[in-house]
Amino acid sequence: MSDPFVLFSSSHLLALLLLVVTSLLLYAFRHRLQRSPQGKRILRYTLAALLAGSEAVLNIWNITEGTWSPRYTLPLELCSLTLLLSIIMLLSKSRLLYEILFFAGIGGALQALMTPNLGYAFPHIRFYQFFTAHILIILASLYMTWIENYRPTWKSIGLTMIFLNIAALLVGITDYYVGANYMFLMHKPSTASILDWLGPYPVYLLAEEGIALLIFTIMLLLFFVIPEKMSRTGKSRDHSAI
Template sequence: MSEAFILFSPSHLLALLVLAAASFLLYVFRHFFQTRHLAKSILRYGLALLLAASEAVLDIWNIASGTWSPQYTLPLELCSLTLLLSIVMLLTKSRILYQILFFAGIGGALQALITPNLAYAYPHIRFYQFFIAHILIILASLYMTWVENYRPTWKSIGLTMIFLNIAALLVGITDYFLDANYMFLMHKPSTASILDWLGPHPLYLLTEEGIALLIFAVMQLLFFVLPEKLSRTGNPRGQSAI
């Protein structure tokens, strides 16, 4: 029997370090991929393939271990939805999906990585699959930002909030009929998470809305608004810093 996952254990911290290192390398080598069409295509399709493979591994494991169930293993969690949409975004280079996934994908996956709803510790296959899948979700949107030079706007935050509420409505209806708890709409997860600080059900669902809006606004400021202002300050003649 596998050991239980321990929050902020050495293996958990190492996984977070892998995310930081991968993001750093993607940023550092962004110009390399921008100027080499073949390398850029390999990276884009490679990310899409790895995302698809991570979801396939999860489904195969659930079936092989006898844990597949429509109540627990359908791809209806927020990160499952953003994973599948990230594949479509990478294959089609959809700007609409990017505007949603930059916020919902990165924000949701990062929260999941910091406080994983995970029962299996290293070196269980579910440990690898969980962290690889969520890291790839983040890298997919960072790739579109740093390599393809896509940019969200303030309106993108509103679009993301509309997407999240429509998704929650549809998933909530599914939860009701399946007696499930996808997206934790019916109750909090059994493992430690940020939801523990947000009040009882259903209050935490409303609190999540405000926190999501705040996080998305901070992301827009840190990734785009402040860097652009600093760039203009360092280039008084309006020359690009890139």
């Protein structure tokens, strides 16, 4: 039997460090990749294949362990949905999916990485699969941003909120009929998470809406609005100096 996962243990911190390192490498090599159509295509398909592989590993493990169940293992968690949509985004280069996944994918996966709903510690296969899948979800949207030069807008935040509420409605109906708790719409997870700070059911569901909107706004400001404003200010100063 595997040891239980420990929040912010050395293995957890190393997994978070892996996210930071891979993101920095992607950013550092962005210009080289932008100039190489073949390199971009290889990386895009590789990310899609790794995402599909991580989902396949999860399902194979559940089947072989006899733990597969429509109550627990359907791909109806937010990160499962964004993983599958990230594969489609990478293969189709869909701008519509990018606008949603930049916020829902990165925001959801980052929260999951910080407070994993995971019962298995390193070096269990579920530990590897969990962190690999969530890191790849983030890298997929960062790839589309830094390599393909896609950009979300303020309207993208509204689109993402609509997507999340439609997804929650459909998943909630499924939860009710199969007795499940996908997206934690029926109750909080048994492991520590940010939901513990948001009040009892169903208050935390409403609080999640506000937090999601705040996080998406901060992401847009930090990634795009502020840097672009600083860039324009720097250019105007250069012109005035001339």
